[in-house]
Amino acid sequence: MRYAIFGDVHANLEALQAVLEDARAHEVTHYVCLGDLVGYNADPVACLELVRSMECPIVKGNHDEQACEVTDLSYFNPLAARAIQWTRDQLTDEHKEWLKALKFSRLVRNFTIVHSTLDSPASWGYVLSDLDASASFSYQHTQLCFYGHTHVPRAFIRDTRVHEVAPDLITLEAGKKYFFNAGSVGQPRDQDWRASYAIYTPAEQTIQWRRLSYDIETAQKKIIAAGLPERLALRLAEGR
Ligand code: ZN
Numbered sequence: 001m002r003y004a005i006f007g008d009v010h011a012n013l014e015a016l017q018a019v020l021e022d023a024r025a026h027e028v029t030h031y032v033c034l035g036d037l038v039g040y041n042a043d044p045v046a047c048l049e050l051v052r053s054m055e056c057p058i059v060k061g062n063h064d065e066q067a068c069e070v071t072d073l074s075y076f077n078p079l080a081a082r083a084i085q086w087t088r089d090q091l092t093d094e095h096k097e098w099l100k101a102l103k104f105s106r107l108v109r110n111f112t113i114v115h116s117t118l119d120s121p122a123s124w125g126y127v128l129s130d131l132d133a134s135a136s137f138s139y140q141h142t143q144l145c146f147y148g149h150t151h152v153p154r155a156f157i158r159d160t161r162v163h164e165v166a167p168d169l170i171t172l173e174a175g176k177k178y179f180f181n182a183g184s185v186g187q188p189r190d191q192d193w194r195a196s197y198a199i200y201t202p203a204e205q206t207i208q209w210r211r212l213s214y215d216i217e218t219a220q221k222k223i224i225a226a227g228l229p230e231r232l233a234l235r236l237a238e239g240r
Contacts, residue, residue: 007034
């Protein structure tokens with residue numbers, strides 16, 4: 001049994017395909033999605049339908065929530081707001097019903113998944129520091145939880161205190177809790193444009209972080225062709 005943990009796909013089909021291909025090559029048997037299938041990039045329908053067809057556990061992201069509502073978009077920055085409106089126009093009512101029904105957090109086998117934080121999963125806070133992670137750990141009833149939302153791969157451990165470690169390769173140890181961000185498939189923000197996800201192998205108790213090149217030019221061309229803000233295409237290459 002081997003899990004691919006991926007999230008913040010953000011309608012980037014080229015990046016999603018590269019991740020799924022890499023997962024297959026690494027003998028992944030199960031898939032888990034951390035939310036934000038849509039928003040920012042040009043393939044919301046294709047990404048939603050592809051992940052939905054995989055029938056894997058998935059949680060709701062803030063862009064998934066916004067895409068199926070009719071509320072005003074003042075909470076979002078102008079670029080995100082324009083992309084959300086465009087996304088709303090692409091999705092059918094049936095797509096929106098499916099997104100709406102997603103849960104904020106889920107238990108998968110013996111680990112938890114959430115898009116933002118466990119202490120307040122519907123408020124879309126960001127876990128950026130040891131303090132943020134501490135708040136979330138208080139509500140974490142499993143040894144391991146995967147999250148997304150920041151688009152930056154990070155790993156926090158709680159033993160006698162909460163501290164951050166490099167996410168590259170982690171071996172879980174008894175008596176410790178782990179809060180792991182697998183980064184973003186479709187819009188990384190750690191100055192590295194490559195798609196990010198993680199492979200969790202329960203039998204070995206390891207989490208392996210992965211980065212992959214993908215056909216970014218095609219993804220950028222689709223953004224421009226769709227009439228989405230050019231900035232969204234440029235930021236993909238900058239990894240922010
Ligand atoms: Zn996101």
